[in-house]
Amino acid sequence: MATTNTSMPVHDAPLREKATLTSTVVDSWVITKRNLYRNVRLPQLLLFSTVQPIMFLLLFTYVFGGAIGRSLPSAAGGEYINWLMPGLLVQISVFGAGQTAIGLTDDLAKGVIDRFRSLPMARSAVLAGRTFADLARNAAVLTLMLTVGFAIGFRYQTSFWAFVAGVLLALAFSYSLSWVMAVIGLYVKNPEATQSAVFLPVFPLVFASSVFVPTETMPDWLRTFADNQPITTVTNALRALMLGEGALLEGQDLTTQLLISLAWIVGITLVFSLLAIRAYRRAVD
Amino acid sequence: MTASATARQEVGSLDTIVDVEGVVRTYGEIRALDGVDLCFEPGIIYGLLGPNGAGKTTLIRVLATLLRPQAGSVRVAGIDVLAEPTRARARLGLAGQFAAVDEYLTGRENVEMVGRLYGLPQTEARRRAHDVLERIGLTEDATRRVGTYSGGMRRRLDLAASLVGRPQVMFLDEPTTGIDPRNRLELWHLIEELVATGTTVLLTTQHLEEADRLADRIGVIDRGVIVEEGTADELKDAVGGAVLELTVAAELLPRARQVIGEVTSEEVAELDGRRLRVAARAGSRTLTEVVRVLDGAAIEVDDIGLYKPSLDDVFLALTGQPTAPADAQGPEEDGQPGVSGTASPRTGRRAARRSR
Numbered sequence A: 001m002a003t004t005n006t007s008m009p010v011h012d013a014p015l016r017e018k019a020t021l022t023s024t025v026v027d028s029w030v031i032t033k034r035n036l037y038r039n040v041r042l043p044q045l046l047l048f049s050t051v052q053p054i055m056f057l058l059l060f061t062y063v064f065g066g067a068i069g070r071s072l073p074s075a076a077g078g079e080y081i082n083w084l085m086p087g088l089l090v091q092i093s094v095f096g097a098g099q100t101a102i103g104l105t106d107d108l109a110k111g112v113i114d115r116f117r118s119l120p121m122a123r124s125a126v127l128a129g130r131t132f133a134d135l136a137r138n139a140a141v142l143t144l145m146l147t148v149g150f151a152i153g154f155r156y157q158t159s160f161w162a163f164v165a166g167v168l169l170a171l172a173f174s175y176s177l178s179w180v181m182a183v184i185g186l187y188v189k190n191p192e193a194t195q196s197a198v199f200l201p202v203f204p205l206v207f208a209s210s211v212f213v214p215t216e217t218m219p220d221w222l223r224t225f226a227d228n229q230p231i232t233t234v235t236n237a238l239r240a241l242m243l244g245e246g247a248l249l250e251g252q253d254l255t256t257q258l259l260i261s262l263a264w265i266v267g268i269t270l271v272f273s274l275l276a277i278r279a280y281r282r283a284v285d
Numbered sequence B: 001m002t003a004s005a006t007a008r009q010e011v012g013s014l015d016t017i018v019d020v021e022g023v024v025r026t027y028g029e030i031r032a033l034d035g036v037d038l039c040f041e042p043g044i045i046y047g048l049l050g051p052n053g054a055g056k057t058t059l060i061r062v063l064a065t066l067l068r069p070q071a072g073s074v075r076v077a078g079i080d081v082l083a084e085p086t087r088a089r090a091r092l093g094l095a096g097q098f099a100a101v102d103e104y105l106t107g108r109e110n111v112e113m114v115g116r117l118y119g120l121p122q123t124e125a126r127r128r129a130h131d132v133l134e135r136i137g138l139t140e141d142a143t144r145r146v147g148t149y150s151g152g153m154r155r156r157l158d159l160a161a162s163l164v165g166r167p168q169v170m171f172l173d174e175p176t177t178g179i180d181p182r183n184r185l186e187l188w189h190l191i192e193e194l195v196a197t198g199t200t201v202l203l204t205t206q207h208l209e210e211a212d213r214l215a216d217r218i219g220v221i222d223r224g225v226i227v228e229e230g231t232a233d234e235l236k237d238a239v240g241g242a243v244l245e246l247t248v249a250a251e252l253l254p255r256a257r258q259v260i261g262e263v264t265s266e267e268v269a270e271l272d273g274r275r276l277r278v279a280a281r282a283g284s285r286t287l288t289e290v291v292r293v294l295d296g297a298a299i300e301v302d303d304i305g306l307y308k309p310s311l312d313d314v315f316l317a318l319t320g321q322p323t324a325p326a327d328a329q330g331p332e333e334d335g336q337p338g339v340s341g342t343a344s345p346r347t348g349r350r351a352a353r354r355s356r
Helices: A021-041 A043-069 A080-110 A112-118 A125-151 A160-188 A191-207 A220-228 A230-243 A254-283 B003-011 B056-063 B085-089 B107-117 B122-135 B151-165 B181-196 B208-214 B232-239 B250-264 B284-296 B311-319 B345-355
Strands: B018-027 B030-040 B045-049 B071-076 B092-095 B169-173 B200-205 B217-222 B225-230 B243-248 B275-279 B301-307
Touching: A021 A043, A021 A125, A021 B107, A043 A080, A043 A125, A080 A112, A080 A125, A080 A160, A080 A191, A080 A230, A112 A125, A112 B092, A125 A160, A125 A254, A160 A191, A160 A230, A160 A254, A220 A230, A230 A254, B018 B056, B030 B056, B030 B217, B030 B225, B045 B056, B045 B181, B045 B208, B056 B071, B056 B169, B056 B200, B092 B151, B107 B122, B107 B151, B122 B151, B151 B169, B151 B181, B181 B200, B181 B208, B200 B208, B208 B311, B217 B232, B217 B311, B225 B232, B225 B311, B232 B311, B243 B250, B243 B284, B250 B275, B250 B284, B284 B301
Parallel strands: B045 B200, B045 B217, B092 B169, B169 B200
Antiparallel strands: B018 B030, B018 B071, B217 B225, B243 B275, B243 B301
């Protein structure tokens, strides 16, 4: 009677006893792939995550371009889009990171996280897979933005490799912010509330920065804040990489901006990945 | 030999598949689990029955390693869940109250993914996913996105996804809540098949019909404690023996009551204007006697029946709460008076399953 059913023998494959480095990598990849499918197959998500940045690009270029263009540093080559593009790459990276929070709360609400936690998989794979997938999506969105940007007149003023370094810096920044967003999502938990919660800190930070306009016209108190917050620093580094140091304000240089940016990115990633792992443990308890 | 007995032989080496002792889990002031002891052998369906907020879901979450209790010990498939959660996870499967399947993945991708996360190599995950989908009758829909599936299909997929890891024990939290009767039947069949192939199942339910039909053993949980345990029949016996209920014309009620009281020497309760209830200590002999004396007294009986207490009665007696509203689980068949039965319709159906 030991073989009543041949199609489903009971546990004949080796069972996973503990998470190893290999299993962590494999699990992270499985989760990344799963999240990427969502990006590709959810038409609304695909539409809004690509249309919105392009809309920003076109609106800012054509609405503000004329007015702002005159007061720009000469490094911009007299074109607002040259000035705008590095800023927008950063802005879209920041907005894109918000998807990390939304995706996580969605999984929490639907019980998917419960399922993952009941499986013998690496714990860290859920967060790693989420942030990697969002990084990949951001890379795709930035590529698309750049394509449109080039089509409507954006030209980097430095070298190709400096330009590529700038794009990579924006992606690294978006990855670090994904961890911040993961923390927000895991604490807020509710998908609808998260939508608003992520944009609450994002909007003032993006506007009170050098993303859209040079900070020198801002009132002193705001300028002090703007010049020292990470979005400005990363934007400055991107501009210096893509347009040359002439795009920076007096007293700023590429090396400093780049180093401060990297320090922010590493610091944010370290602090918030630890917080996110803690929040992940708490969120499901 | 029943399917359960076969399965018990296959799993063999373990005496207990779930062994919970003194588990306490509080949320602030609320003691969701207040010293739960639960222990049962492999190869059965164990039904955890309780009202809303009794602690059913909390207990499932503790067993499935999602929640750490503040006190107590938990062993699943012989493994200390609190000390070695990953080893335990490799041997258990979970299906929660909501279908936790990815809408934007196809049915096959969903099952395959779970297989990969159980640690299976790609080819093995694919092979097993194919088998699982065939078992649950979703082969034709395997390449369609789950977003296009019906609610019942999603539930089946959710339940079956864990099967890809061939767990020794499946924890099902209210597996049929909120789905229509036809899909409920399909899920019941699936659960029964699961046990027939050697998987142990622990399921929670608010619905007595489900526990009565599926569970080999039932634990009644209330306010974080298992208050009673046994087979459906044992539980019914614990509450009391059979009951005789009859309906007569309203004007004959007082006389009928008197006559029945004399012959049975029991207190006769009046249920409403026309119905009477009395304990039938001698079972069908009581029924015969009552019919004879009523006939002798020329009292015409509209309806008469002998009932074993239903699980509803058990539930009410143990928890002081009525069971889930009938509308949540389709028509309640229980307690409908009928002239023929000496047992409730459920008991009959249960017997049918046993003999298969």
